[in-house]
Amino acid sequence: MTTTKSKVVYSPVFTDGAEFRIPTFKLLKQDGKLYKSAKAPDLDKDKALRIYRAMVTTRILDERMLAAQRQGRLSFYMQCTGEEAAVIGSAAALDDGDMIMAQYREQGALAYRGFTIDEFMNQLFGNEMDYGKGRQMPVHYGSKKLNYMTISSPLATQIPQAAGYAYGQKLRGEGLCTITYFGEGAASEGDFHAALNMAAVHRVPVIFLCRNNGYAISTPAAEQFAADGVAPRAYGYKMDVIRVDGNDILAMYQATQEARKLAVEHNRPVLIEAMSYRLAAHSSSDDPSGYRSKDEEAVWREKDPILRMRLWLESKKWWSEDDEKQLQENMRREVLETMKRAQKRPPPPLESLVSDVYDEVPPALAEQFDKLKAHIRRNPDEYPKSAEHAKGGA
């Protein structure tokens, strides 16, 4: 039995899908003015400024924390630079109750939801106030209260999870959806295909947001797939798809707003391909000069999504030079002061080594922990972070 109603032909006709040319949705030009036939989405001043502040916060946080990593204060960092509009524009189009399941470069979405600089810092330094209890590398944020699923390093695993999470939301009838972010490289993983197919078959209210930023570490998109980007794959799963200028905050906002309607009101999963560029290195451990030119980067620097939004805000008289100066100064100061505080906080207690593996520590692990504490007590000088915590117990 086939589910495809297919026209019959009597000679071998191949098709390569070339007839499907997916356009790119844009609203805002780089000078902050709308394209001629474009109409700005319904976005009030308060929300627009909330978006803009989150973008600037993300940019400054990224700059300062990369510098902190270079100074040796931080072990590792990943920047969102260049992709702030793709991430924050989409997150802003959601209900704050919607679940976000991100890859690792979406700190902008968290900043938009209201994660404080202090909360960012506690995770980055893995101190006793880190929600993740110092267990994961920097940038693996999570927030229960902001509906932001804790980041997991393995690529694409969050994509089928997002489909499952959203299916659960649908069954609860909460009128909520899940958005999941991933790069164009992660879209090569099996989990991506598994997720899109399952979401389409089960009509799940989920938005798949692919940040096509041109590179998977050093591998350019042209070596990642032969097709016209990631978007055409949606046809194979019978899913709504849109390609958006990922540096265009208004287009990202409106596209995601419409995608959310399809997902929540019609149980239609949507794929959004946000075309952007990873202006920074993959991570603090990466050096792009080995695989791409400064000239290429310069072209994309001209398309800065934050500047583009700022020019639009200024054209609306919602933002001024003074506002900008004040925000920049305040953010830089807050980041620096907060970093100093977070760095001084003590590490998580030794007990956090063995808690949360299960809901309760099983006997064999409790025994290993007692042995460890006894060992630390015999060698306290070798374990300055935990010698104090090892005093109690067997």
Next chain:
Amino acid sequence: MSKMNMLQAINNALDTAMAENERVLCFGEDVGVFGGVFRATSNLQQKYGKARCFNTPLVEQGIIGFANGLAAQGSVPVAEIQFADYIFPAFDQIVNESAKFRYRSGNLFDVGGLTIRAPYGGGIAGGLYHSQSPEAYFAHTPGLKIVVPRNPHQAKGLLLAAIHDPNPTLFFEPKRLYRASVGEVPDEDYRLPLGEAEVTKEGTDVTILGWGAQMEVIDQAVERAEKDGISCEVIDLRTILPWDVETVANSVFKTGRLVVTHEAPLTGGFAGEIAATIQERCFLYLESPIARVTGMDTPFPLVLEKEHLPNHLKVYEAIRASVEF
């Protein structure tokens, strides 16, 4: 009480869980209207609707990824992998995701509601890919629980415990026993403890330890050994992870001898872990080396299945050798 075979007991457990809590969902390949290739989910879709019991596309990594998301959301997914041999595409989702969800988030999020059911084991002429016992791969992963029942009564009570346990649990079902025999099974909800082995027969000369389908093999071997005048203590481990060291060690303190048997290959099998732990605990009490009676270090064969498997004859010989050492 009703007379049920193991499949009926499993089906009854799923039915019980779904009736009690609308957030319990059953899904997997062919699980829907057909009720699963072994019929473990028979009538569940008819009874609870397509939204709660459904077929999935053939994509194990997708099934478990989907289930992880559902569990994180607060649902109680019971995902079926059609054969344990086909669980490996989902290995990443199980090992890197299910097992680490709570730990990596500092307990902000967990997938404790997740249960993964999979038929395992040989003896059905299933060859390489319908016979494997993959428990040891997962036993190397802190954060998971692994449970294997030996009969219908155990199957229902342990499966309900697995579904309600606040940790992700793999439930391996000995498919050779699915229809092999019937036993008395309570009709109501009841839960057997996870992480606790059960001494199914007391004895004084030697301890025989196994789980799942191997318990039947052990019983046959023990019957023969007892005719020789050897008093055997038999333990069903029931939960592979985290396993009940105390019960096994206490038994070996008494008998001084231990035979561990499983179908999975010898090298890297879970018997090795048990042997290492028990020799540490019971070193001065041991009267003979801890014996492992297992499948051979080969892929699972077809025609020579009987030769490969640790059957009652091999277990019997190991009991004799242990006592006569």
